[in-house]
Amino acid sequence: MPTDFTQLSLDLAQLCRETAKFIRQEAASFDRGKVQQKGVSDLVSYVDQETEKLLVAGLRRLLPEAGFITEEGTTGADTRAEYTWIIDPLDGTTNFVHGLPCYSISVALLHHSELVAGVVHEVAQDESFRAVRGGGAYCNERRIHVSDVAELSGSLLATGFPYSKFDRLDAYLAVLGQFMQSTHGVRRVGSAAVDLAWVAAGRFEGFFEFNLNSYDVAAGLLLVREAGGHITQFLEDGDPLFGREVVASNGRIHQAMQATIAEFWA
Known part of the structure; x- marks a missing residue:
């Protein structure tokens, strides 16, 4: 042990x-x-x-x-x-x-x-x-440490695109479109683990994605938490590790991210 x-x-x-x-x-x-x-x-x-x-x-x-x-x-x-x-x-x-x-x-x-x-x-x-x-x-x-940006309008976000189970695609695209208009931009790097590591390092202010597996996010979740950030599911705290959806942020923009997602994600 x-x-x-x-x-x-x-x-x-x-x-x-x-x-x-x-x-x-x-x-x-x-x-x-x-x-x-x-x-x-x-x-x-x-x-x-x-x-x-x-x-x-x-x-x-x-x-x-x-x-x-x-x-x-x-x-x-x-x-x-x-x-x-x-x-x-x-x-x-x-x-x-x-x-x-x-x-x-x-x-x-x-x-x-x-x-x-x-x-x-x-x-x-x-x-x-x-x-x-x-x-x-x-x-x-x-x-x-996570970044100290306090406003969504000054944030750079990351996301991942679904590669299966496209039943929530319209809602996801609506969320993506809103973030595209209200932030410095949204990047799709292609590795959720890297996205989360870069949130922890202050390179991104936030990250959101759904249809994730525990092995995609486990290490990254701990990185964000230990770097001073915050992690939930899309609309509530829930279980980001096994819950298949993640919102990770520097903490300062987290409420605004969840509020934006809640407009389209029911």
Whole structure:
């Protein structure tokens, strides 16, 4: 049983840093013909699967008693009561496949129902974002904080586009249109983990997206919280980790973001 989550997070960051080297190596000669499709716009490659195997092997050395929630399912149904690793081995697979340099490794540790450590490693820029419950958030060992912008009109937001379950598309587009008119702009980076890390670092003031999975957001949620930000579901506090929708912000614009979403999201 770990007693020092800070040291565990440092070890986790090093594991992600080493694993990122494999992804960069594969990116240099990646063959798009080897891509599989879960859906029209939901892609998976051997790089996702092999990266997950490397991470799982390393995490088992770090914390043998922990179970796993993984995107690619390489561990099978392996969840346990006390500690659970939540892993997205390559968040932004579509970017990776098309050669767009923004994709990440996201790993978080859940203790019962509480996130206690997390790392988002943005592979192309080799930026390591790390957080520990009660211990703050860091980027490459530099302490980070959310921005101090207080008005929606001075904010830059991030979002993600749905790639399945388009039944809420009209409402989402209405929300997006309103934010486009009331902020400095809305960006679609292509990795929810990176979006959340960049909210934590003060690069974005806010982020919103729906149809998310726990492995997309787990590490990023902890980063935002530890950097001084706020996280809810679209219309209420709810459960952003498993609730499939997230509003994350610097806290100062959070009420305005939720009020804007509430105009169209019922």
